[in-house]
Amino acid sequence: MSGLSRRGLLRGAVYGAGAAVSASALSGCGSIAGSVRSADEIEYWTLFTGPDGELMKTMTRNVEKRVPGLKVRTTVLDWGPPYYTKLAMASAGGRSPDVAIMHLTRLAGYAPGGLLDPWDLDLLAEFGLKQEDLNKTLVKRSLYQGDPYAIPLDTHPFVVFFDRDVMDKAGLLTGDGRLVPFESPKHALELLDKLRKDGGKLGPVFGHANDAAMGWRMFWTLFSQTGATFDLTGKRAEIDEDTAVEVVRFMADLTRDSRTMDVQTAIAAFANGRSPMIFSGEWDMATYKSTLKDKLGGSPIPTFYDRPAGASDSHALVLPHQDNPDPERRRRAHRFVAELVKSGLTWATAGHIPAYTPAVSSPQYAKLRPQSEYAGAAKQLVLDPPVWFAGSGSDFQTRMCQALDPALGGSSSARSAVRTMVSQINTLLAQPNPA
Amino acid sequence: MASVSTPARRAAAGSRRAGFRRAAATDRLRSGGAGWLFATPFLVFFTLFLIVPIGIGLWMSFTNASLTGHGDSTLVGLDNYTEAFGDSQVWQTLGNTVWFTVLTTVPLVLVALAMALLVYTGMPGQWLWRLAFFASHLLPVAVVYQIWSMLFQPDRGMLNGLLKIFGIDGIGWLTDEKYAMWSIALVTLWWTVGFNFLLYLAALQAIPDHLYEAAALDGAGAWRRLWSVTLPQLRRTTGLIAVLQVMASLKVFDQIYLLTKGGPNGATRPILEYIYDTGFTNYRLGYASAVSYVFFGLIIILSIAQLKIFSRRED
Numbered sequence: 012m013s014g015l016s017r018r019g020l021l022r023g024a025v026y027g028a029g030a031a032v033s034a035s036a037l038s039g040c041g042s043i044a045g046s047v048r049s050a051d052e053i054e055y056w057t058l059f060t061g062p063d064g065e066l067m068k069t070m071t072r073n074v075e076k077r078v079p080g081l082k083v084r085t086t087v088l089d090w091g092p093p094y095y096t097k098l099a100m101a102s103a104g105g106r107s108p109d110v111a112i113m114h115l116t117r118l119a120g121y122a123p124g125g126l127l128d129p130w131d132l133d134l135l136a137e138f139g140l141k142q143e144d145l146n147k148t149l150v151k152r153s154l155y156q157g158d159p160y161a162i163p164l165d166t167h168p169f170v171v172f173f174d175r176d177v178m179d180k181a182g183l184l185t186g187d188g189r190l191v192p193f194e195s196p197k198h199a200l201e202l203l204d205k206l207r208k209d210g211g212k213l214g215p216v217f218g219h220a221n222d223a224a225m226g227w228r229m230f231w232t233l234f235s236q237t238g239a240t241f242d243l244t245g246k247r248a249e250i251d252e253d254t255a256v257e258v259v260r261f262m263a264d265l266t267r268d269s270r271t272m273d274v275q276t277a278i279a280a281f282a283n284g285r286s287p288m289i290f291s292g293e294w295d296m297a298t299y300k301s302t303l304k305d306k307l308g309g310s311p312i313p314t315f316y317d318r319p320a321g322a323s324d325s326h327a328l329v330l331p332h333q334d335n336p337d338p339e340r341r342r343r344a345h346r347f348v349a350e351l352v353k354s355g356l357t358w359a360t361a362g363h364i365p366a367y368t369p370a371v372s373s374p375q376y377a378k379l380r381p382q383s384e385y386a387g388a389a390k391q392l393v394l395d396p397p398v399w400f401a402g403s404g405s406d407f408q409t410r411m412c413q414a415l416d417p418a419l420g421g422s423s424s425a426r427s428a429v430r431t432m433v434s435q436i437n438t439l440l441a442q443p444n445p446a
Numbered sequence: 447m448a449s450v451s452t453p454a455r456r457a458a459a460g461s462r463r464a465g466f467r468r469a470a471a472t473d474r475l476r477s478g479g480a481g482w483l484f485a486t487p488f489l490v491f492f493t494l495f496l497i498v499p500i501g502i503g504l505w506m507s508f509t510n511a512s513l514t515g516h517g518d519s520t521l522v523g524l525d526n527y528t529e530a531f532g533d534s535q536v537w538q539t540l541g542n543t544v545w546f547t548v549l550t551t552v553p554l555v556l557v558a559l560a561m562a563l564l565v566y567t568g569m570p571g572q573w574l575w576r577l578a579f580f581a582s583h584l585l586p587v588a589v590v591y592q593i594w595s596m597l598f599q600p601d602r603g604m605l606n607g608l609l610k611i612f613g614i615d616g617i618g619w620l621t622d623e624k625y626a627m628w629s630i631a632l633v634t635l636w637w638t639v640g641f642n643f644l645l646y647l648a649a650l651q652a653i654p655d656h657l658y659e660a661a662a663l664d665g666a667g668a669w670r671r672l673w674s675v676t677l678p679q680l681r682r683t684t685g686l687i688a689v690l691q692v693m694a695s696l697k698v699f700d701q702i703y704l705l706t707k708g709g710p711n712g713a714t715r716p717i718l719e720y721i722y723d724t725g726f727t728n729y730r731l732g733y734a735s736a737v738s739y740v741f742f743g744l745i746i747i748l749s750i751a752q753l754k755i756f757s758r759r760e761d
Contacts, residue, residue, distance in 0.1 A: 103515030
């Protein structure tokens with residue numbers, strides 16, 4: 012994510028002030044806002060850049076070709092906190108785009124405040140997209156007070172990539188090329204030590220230093236595997252701290268080769284063959300594929316504790332709130348989204364697991380490797396706790412990562428990391444939900 | 447003398463009087479009206495983009511305004527301010543900000559002075575030193591971030607590479623709580639010292655030669671001239687640089703946001719980042735405004751105090 016300058020911040024403050032003050036004044040002006048837009052183009056905000064952005068452009072163009080008369084104007088904004096700030100302000104100001112991409116985990120901060128409008132499932136079904144064809148965990152999470160506020164496009168879990176050859180030699184692959192199951196954290200550490208010794212290389216690597224999400228993804232994955240209490244519904248957090256400490260200790264042991272690695276260094280270590288295994292987001296699949304080619308293997312995060320689980324999120328499509336939406340534009344927005352979600356197979360080439368289940372179970376998807384190897388991650392996905400301050404690109408994730416980092420780097424204890432995490436969560440819980 | 451006052455003369459006199467009146471009016475216009483006219487574009491922008499937002503921000507700090515547009519009409523009185531004074535994050539980030547200011551202001555004054563003295567006291571190739579010392583100041587913060595994040599990289603970075611040559615284990619420049627703020631201060635010194643250097647150099651060049659001549663005649667050596675002529679003559683500039691530097695350091699945001707995002711474990715998070723996160727990531731505009739007004743107040747108090755201290759020295 013690119014940085015924000017002080018000047019940019021000031022500009023944002025001025026806009027912010029303007030938006031807050033004018034929100035009520037503009038609330039009756041939906042039709043005016045609508046009239047300055049092109050009548051036949053629907054406006055679509057995305058946060059995809061790089062290869063994802065190119066692919067989304069292709070998919071949008073294909074939808075336009077398939078559906079005569081449907082025109083989409085795409086605005087690409089840099090992902091992260093600034094994207095969500097802009098989206099919230101556009102929705103609050105009543106001049107929002109017709110459709111936008113949003114991480115499903117951010118829904119809890121948007122839907123209750125009236126920043127989103129619900130989808131019309133009948134209309135989507137009319138265009139061939141039925142709820143039962145979408146990943147059930149994601150659909151469940153897209154509801155607010157029983158209404159669907161998001162249509163998931165994919166899920167993008169935290170997974171494991173490995174060098175097939177090295178892992179096979181170390182005896183860490185089963186006959187059909189899958190990772191051998193780990194019986195316990197201790198068992199995993201023993202096997203990975205053997206990998207270090209036999210291969211004469213680093214063990215698994217993990218880029219977390221100075222990152223705003225990776226440490227949390229790993230923690231949330233492993234903690235969720237224990238099934239211990241992590242309840243943020245009350246005024247204060249109820250968290251099984253002893254289990255959390257154990258998990259942080261295991262994280263530090265597991266990734267002791269990457270104590271100070273940032274994401275780029277870890278990616279380089281794996282892609283250059285210095286390490287045969289990496290805990291990573293599937294979104295970096297293309298980078299690994301380009302250097303490791305057919306040697307690249309993938310897997311959902313192994314089950315180290317009691318139950319399978321892997322931290323994940325989902326790029327979902329939302330209708331930012333409009334005061335007086337034009338029914339014809341809304342209809343076209345539904346058409347566009349139905350077509351987009353059904354193009355899941357194309358989207359899967361970027362590494363993401365489509366939320367559209369017919370795409371995942373198709374023979375073409377089975378041929379996509381290593382995508383089809385880690386597709387099982389969609390069945391064990393855990394999303395951030397559904398509280399307003401959590402989710403991708405949130406201050407919460409940054410704070411959790413910053414609390415974890417000294418423990419992973421070895422400069423402080425697991426217990427003090429957990430203590431900081433809990434106190435940060437309690438600080439956030441004490442704040443009123445601004446939505 | 448009525449006969450003299452022909453209609454032509456009267457007309458001439460009248461037109462002269464009108465001419466004077468016009469000239470007077472032009473003068474008035476010149477001294478006031480035209481000035482205002484030319485200043486109008488600036489005043490409009492100044493009012494629109496500074497005075498009005500400052501006013502709105504102050505008003506918002508007494509409400510529970512949210513970036514999402516909800517709750518913006520509810521006045522909460524001094525609740526936000528009460529919360530701010532009891533908020534450990536405010537104190538922690540304020541502490542970080544003050545610590546950064548201390549770490550940067552002293553070297554940014556002393557190093558700039560040393561650099562300026564070196565260049566001024568006759569190092570050969572002055573243009574090269576001036577360029578070299580000032581060049582880093584011309585870089586945008588994003589470039590500074592790219593350079594230093596590579597140098598600080600724990601595994602492949604040049605700094606740890608150099609340490610390794612001397613058999614010293616690499617350190618987590620930006621990832622260890624003990625070193626992170628020092629690293630940021632180092633980057634800031636490297637990046638911004640050029641501006642202070644330039645101010646000092648200009649001030650040095652403005653010291654009249656006859657003072658040095660008189661001192662030399664009195665038998666003052668180089669060190670005596672430095673202590674008794676140069677440094678006292680630079681006092682006003684030092685005051686200015688110190689005040690500007692304290693204000694600039696208190697407002698630190700860019701390089702920290704890019705290099706560490708406030709980490710590790712909040713060790714480098716400045717108060718401006720907390721305000722940004724509160725207002726723009728967590729959408730609490732009202733509370734963020736209150737915290738920024740508390741901070742605004744602090745900057746004003748510190749600046750006035752500093753100005754007072756330095757002006758007293760002037761007396």
